[in-house]
Amino acid sequence: DIQMTQSPSTLSASVGDRVTITCRASQSINSWLAWYQQKPGKAPKLLIYDASSLESGVPSRFSGSGSGTEFTLTISSLQPDDFATYYCQQYNNYWTFGQGTKVEIK
Amino acid sequence: EVQLVESGGGLVQPGGSLRLSCAASGFTFSNYWMSWVRQAPGKGPEWVANINQDESKIYYVDSVKGRFTISRDTAKNSLYLQMNSLRAEDTAVYYCARGGVTGNYYLDYWGQGTVVTVSS
Numbered sequence: 222d223i224q225m226t227q228s229p230s231t232l233s234a235s236v237g238d239r240v241t242i243t244c245r246a247s248q249s250i251n252s253w254l255a256w257y258q259q260k261p262g263k264a265p266k267l268l269i270y271d272a273s274s275l276e277s278g279v280p281s282r283f284s285g286s287g288s289g290t291e292f293t294l295t296i297s298s299l300q301p302d303d304f305a306t307y308y309c310q311q312y313n314n315y316w317t318f319g320q321g322t323k324v325e326i327k
Numbered sequence: 328e329v330q331l332v333e334s335g336g337g338l339v340q341p342g343g344s345l346r347l348s349c350a351a352s353g354f355t356f357s358n359y360w361m362s363w364v365r366q367a368p369g370k371g372p373e374w375v376a377n378i379n380q381d382e383s384k385i386y387y388v389d390s391v392k393g394r395f396t397i398s399r400d401t402a403k404n405s406l407y408l409q410m411n412s413l414r415a416e417d418t419a420v421y422y423c424a425r426g427g428v429t430g431n432y433y434l435d436y437w438g439q440g441t442v443v444t445v446s447s
Contacts, residue, residue, distance in 0.1 A: 255433035257372075264422055264437035265372060276435065308371055312431050315386060316362070316374035 223247050223311055227319035233327040240296040242322045244309035249289045253313035256285055256294045259321075260305045268307075269294065299324070329353040329436045331423045336441030343413050343445070349406040349423030349438060356404040360426030362434060363397060363408045365419035365443075373419075376408065377426065384430070390416075413445045 224247040234240050244254065252272040257265035267276045269285035272292055282297040296303055304326055309319040335347040347363070363375040376397040377386045385397055396409040406423055421441050424434035 253431055257434075264440055265434075266437075267433060267435050270433040270435075310372075310433065312433055315388075316377070318372045318374070321371045 223250060223314050223317050225309055225311055225317050225319040227309060227322050229322060230320065231323045231325060233325050234299050235327045236299055236301060238299045240299050240324060242294045242307055244292045244294070244319050246290045246311055250311045250313035252288045253311055254287070254292050255310045255312065257308045257310065258305045259308065265308060329425065331425065331436055331438035333421065333423050333438045333441040336421060336443045338444045338446065339413055340447050341414060341445055344409070344411045345413065345443060347408040347410065347421055347441060351404045351406065354425070357401045358428055360428070360430070360432055361399060361406045362424045362426050364422045364424055364434070366422070367419040379430070410443070415445050417443060418445045419443060
């Protein structure tokens with residue numbers, strides 16, 4: 222089974238900050254990686270797919286990079302609506318989610 | 328507009344059964360893989376099961392194999408999850424999600440979820 226490990230688990234930041242979240246796969250997943258945003262009581266929302274492709278309607282301040290086993294999600298300038306929990310998901314071999322990174326207000 | 332609406336959740340005793348349904352609209356249901364994903368309280372999402380367009384490819388996470396059955400009805404644009412021999416650790420919000428047209432896919436639309444509680 223492919224394990225996905227996110228870091229950090231919690232991130233404290235201020236509006237306007239540049240934020241980076243890392244996701245590591247236990248084996249190569251090529252670029253078969255997605256990022257989701259989830260707010261309390263809501264379903265996850267797709268942000269990024271194929272490691273770096275921005276889903277339609279998602280603000281351009283979100284970007285993804287990486288391939289193989291190491292990936293990053295970057296928010297270039299954190300906005301009030303971005304305080305949420307973020308999950309990575311691999312879809313190279315079945316489907317596995319990371320444990321999540323909570324972005325909270327500093 | 329793509330919509331996925333789950334139903335069928337509730338409180339069930341350990342060892343009991345439930346059947347979840349997901350009504351799909353706003354897209355050509357027969358063209359897409361579909362998935363069930365669950366999220367236990369305070370935890371991250373966990374993929375549960377996938378089914379392809381003609382039901383010839385079905386996959387389950389190990390923890391539900393032999394207990395859960397995913398199925399779909401194209402005529403009714405509906406996805407189902409039959410859950411038997413339920414355990415306390417199956418307690419979660421269960422989401423229906425749309426996959427892609429091929430086997431390597433992300434989940435681009437999700438329903439609002441239905442809550443399953445397994446407790447005596």
